[in-house]
Amino acid sequence: MSENAKLDDSLRETIIANAHAIIEDDKVLNALLVAQEESHSSKIVDLRGFAMRRLEDRFQKLYSTHRKVMSTTLENITSTNQIHRSVLRILEASDFKSFLEKIASDVKEILQIDCIALVLEQTPSTIAENPNETVLKITQKGFIERYLNQEISTTDDLVILRQLQSARSEIYGKQAGRIRSEACMLLDLGPSFPNGLIVIGSSDAHQLAPQQGKDLISFLAGVCERLLRRWLP
Numbered sequence: 001m002s003e004n005a006k007l008d009d010s011l012r013e014t015i016i017a018n019a020h021a022i023i024e025d026d027k028v029l030n031a032l033l034v035a036q037e038e039s040h041s042s043k044i045v046d047l048r049g050f051a052m053r054r055l056e057d058r059f060q061k062l063y064s065t066h067r068k069v070m071s072t073t074l075e076n077i078t079s080t081n082q083i084h085r086s087v088l089r090i091l092e093a094s095d096f097k098s099f100l101e102k103i104a105s106d107v108k109e110i111l112q113i114d115c116i117a118l119v120l121e122q123t124p125s126t127i128a129e130n131p132n133e134t135v136l137k138i139t140q141k142g143f144i145e146r147y148l149n150q151e152i153s154t155t156d157d158l159v160i161l162r163q164l165q166s167a168r169s170e171i172y173g174k175q176a177g178r179i180r181s182e183a184c185m186l187l188d189l190g191p192s193f194p195n196g197l198i199v200i201g202s203s204d205a206h207q208l209a210p211q212q213g214k215d216l217i218s219f220l221a222g223v224c225e226r227l228l229r230r231w232l233p
Helices: 009-017 019-024 026-038 047-090 096-111 143-148 169-178 215-231
Strands: 115-120 136-138 159-163 181-187 196-202
Touching: 047 096, 047 215, 096 115, 096 215, 115 143, 115 169, 143 181, 143 196, 159 215, 169 196, 181 215, 196 215
Parallel strands: 115 136
Antiparallel strands: 115 196, 159 181, 181 196
């Protein structure tokens, strides 16, 4: 286009109306860059600098997305490894008492949580007395259902992840004041025994948040459930 060339009014209006789409079109932008190089007019905007800035913005967005994907992937791998290691330790238990010891020490350490508890609504006949009061919680009938309905409207899910403003002392004892998120795993212990519940609690409000996946926790719950069926009448 010569120095004196003028844009048709309708074309100018079309360009103005679609300015954003035009600068996002690579072919159009390349044509403008060529026109800039061929022209020596001081009225030409530095389109090459603009194009470079646009490419930098795109790169930063792509890099940010890549980092988020990698971070999520690494977190998933770490969580999977933690659950698998926990299951292997639990499978080493030879009886109910050693099961409680495994979840109180090994599982708690592997999962990097603050508290873990097994809630039962009747005393198992396999033990004369509570062997580990910090882990085993014997409660009245109906406690588990009331506890699961504490902050939710349904107990259809066997695993519940939730954040807490105040944790229950019946579960966490003296540490209740510092627990900010928990996972509740409902256990089917067979027709002759009431349902059980494994609760793990964290002082980190985001460690066991509701938006997280439940597959790994469900797997851990399933392993615990099958082992307990062997030892509880």
